[in-house]
Amino acid sequence: MELLDNPVRAYAWGSRTVIADLLGHEVPSPHPQAELWFGAHPGDPSRLVHADGSHTSLLDALRSDPERLLGVDRRGHWDSTLPFLLKVLAADEPLSLQAHPSIEQARTGFAREEAAGLSPDAADRNYRDPNHKPELICALTDFHALVGFREPAVTVRLLRELEVPELAGHAELLAAQPDHDGLRALFTTWITLPQSMLDTLVPALQEGCVRLAGSGGEFHVEARTVLELSERYPGDAGVLAALLLNRVTLQPGEALYLPAGNLHAYLSGAGIELMANSDNVLRGGLTPKHVDVPELLRVLDFTAGPPPVLTGSPDGGWIRYDTPAKEFLLRRWAGGPTGPVKVPDGGPRILLCTSGSACVRAPGEELEISRGGSLWMAAAETGVSVIPMAEDTQLFLAGDGLG
Incomplete structure (x- = not known):
């Protein structure tokens, strides 16, 4: 280590x-x-x-x-x-x-x-x-x-509630084809608009977002987000594209x-x-x-x-976040002082402490890491355990996903 x-x-x-x-x-x-x-x-x-x-x-x-x-x-x-x-x-x-x-x-x-x-x-x-x-x-x-495209029917409802005349036709196009192909068509239309049209459409969208953001209704957070993006990136087609995506916290x-x-x-x-x-x-x-744009459309x-x-699943004292990716697997440990927590063997690993501190033990070796500290464990280093040493200790363990 x-x-x-x-x-x-x-x-x-x-x-x-x-x-x-x-x-x-x-x-x-x-x-x-x-x-x-x-x-x-x-x-x-x-x-x-x-x-x-x-x-x-x-x-x-x-x-x-x-x-x-x-x-x-x-x-x-x-x-x-x-x-x-x-x-x-x-x-x-x-x-x-x-x-x-x-x-x-x-x-x-x-x-x-x-x-x-x-x-x-x-x-x-x-x-x-x-x-x-x-x-x-x-x-x-x-x-x-x-993150990712919102259900088209919900996006149609958002576009209608914005009450932006310049977007009305776009909303109805998606309403007529509320599926994968309809989203592709609308996104492609927006991201390929000439700058002269964006310079008119984005300010009109801003006005609609101001109204909707203050309404306290279903889409006030989305409207506030698009408004903030339009102020930071005036005339950017990405502001329109943001209307199509899920807003997540x-x-x-x-x-x-x-x-x-x-x-x-x-x-x-x-x-x-x-x-x-x-x-x-x-x-x-x-x-x-x-x-x-052409390459982006090929990838999307x-x-x-x-x-x-x-939210993760329990794994020997850790919480693990499973994904389809074989290149990586993330585990998290959070809680007060406890007895040794085994670090899973297998492949190279990186341990990061984001709060508190921990003692890391391997056969014949011991290191301590505190907030902001990290250490490397080679595949050959097995039998490693960590002992959290503070009430607020939080650790992240990165490895590959081969098991």
């Missing part, structure tokens, strides 16, 4: 308080801190902190000894790479509207862009690696998001799984994010960055319905 030193990613939508406070740094931070990464992503890997105080990149360590760190079976299955990336995500402002590709779409898209000679950091590049990016977000605070400990093709935007809050080790994003708006899943909120 070894402690980890982890990189902080600074994006404009990040918080100046959450990650700085978690790490015991000065609050507020000098600039927004959006994500704290734990893993071996080539763009910003964690570093192993050795007993003598020296550091080694986790990415370099995996390259030099994949069999011990990943395990014989995992080494072959994951091609000698760590399959997951763990993050603390802290959003004070909305992220872009986005979706992620399936593994087949990622491989095809990456090969196509490589053949075209696009540089890895090209602004118009969609596929930065040949991997998919399913992800799980587990709330640390109240966490607000737009997670309570701490609740989670959402986002499979390939799910259109979503995190709005605000802090959470633990666990995903396949990829950086492939197809944007759909609410951003000045590149939006490749227009299946409608409320997203299932995961």
